[in-house]
Amino acid sequence: MRISLELVPRNKESVLEEVGKISKNLKKVNTINIPDLLRFDLRSWVACGYVKPFFENAIPHIRAVDINLNEPLPMGAFLTENNLKEIIVISGDIPQDISRKMYPSDVLDVIKKFKKEIPGIKIYAAFDPYRQGIHKELDYVHAKRDAGADGFFTQPFFDIRLFDICSESLQSFDVFWGVSPVLSLNSKNYWETRNKVIFPQSFAPTLSWNRDFAETILNRITSVNGNAYFMPIKASILDCFEGIL
Numbered sequence: 001m002r003i004s005l006e007l008v009p010r011n012k013e014s015v016l017e018e019v020g021k022i023s024k025n026l027k028k029v030n031t032i033n034i035p036d037l038l039r040f041d042l043r044s045w046v047a048c049g050y051v052k053p054f055f056e057n058a059i060p061h062i063r064a065v066d067i068n069l070n071e072p073l074p075m076g077a078f079l080t081e082n083n084l085k086e087i088i089v090i091s092g093d094i095p096q097d098i099s100r101k102m103y104p105s106d107v108l109d110v111i112k113k114f115k116k117e118i119p120g121i122k123i124y125a126a127f128d129p130y131r132q133g134i135h136k137e138l139d140y141v142h143a144k145r146d147a148g149a150d151g152f153f154t155q156p157f158f159d160i161r162l163f164d165i166c167s168e169s170l171q172s173f174d175v176f177w178g179v180s181p182v183l184s185l186n187s188k189n190y191w192e193t194r195n196k197v198i199f200p201q202s203f204a205p206t207l208s209w210n211r212d213f214a215e216t217i218l219n220r221i222t223s224v225n226g227n228a229y230f231m232p233i234k235a236s237i238l239d240c241f242e243g244i245l
Contacts, residue, residue, distance in 0.1 A: 004031035004229035009047035019054040026245040031057035063092025064110040065102045086122040108147040115148040125149040130196040156180035180231035181210040
């Protein structure tokens with residue numbers, strides 16, 4: 001089983017500090033994935049290069065809207081030279097800074113481009129059970145697989161019942177199942193408003209509820225031979241996961 005932890009790439013120093021803390025205290029974590037966030041100068045693949053001395057498995061997120069399909073991949077050489085063998089391709093939000101260059105590139109076309117320019121690279125794509133309904137999302141999953149996706153990272157789950165439904169539907173795929181602590185009502189409102197998440201009635205924005213849920217879903221993921229990834233957004237990694245991971 002692989003367990004990935006998602007890190008925010010604020011700068012080189014923060015990445016090195018976090019991966020050092022994780023490698024020392026969370027022994028079950030064997031993979032790091034890093035999103036590409038435009039509010040920071042540090043790009044996800046460069047941050048993954050800093051991770052490699054601590055974790056062999058480092059997976060950068062790549063935004064499809066940043067890729068010009070008519071030019072060579074701008075991070076292609078870096079991925080190859082730094083032995084980064086896995087990536088996650090997502091659509092990517094439109095930049096707030098209108099001066100930032102972006103392209104009308106589709107996830108499916110970007111997956112195909114990576115497979116063509118970097119043979120052998122393992123590509124994960126996104127699975128989001130909230131945005132358009134599970135049936136349409138599963139159709140999108142199959143389209144991504146046909147384009148060359150090797151596996152999927154899901155949006156975080158907060159309800160075991162939804163996880164059970166999705167895990168049955170994706171049992172033939174290589175999946176990292178997402179979990180994210182929600183420790184405030186503002187954070188809960190963000191997930192409900194931005195990502196259309198429906199929380200179970202039992203939910204409470206407390207550390208104890210989130211730790212209990214993390215243990216429960218980790219056991220469930222193990223039972224279906226899946227992988228897990230944890231997104232400690234604005235939360236202490238050790239407070240949330242020490243003793244669990």
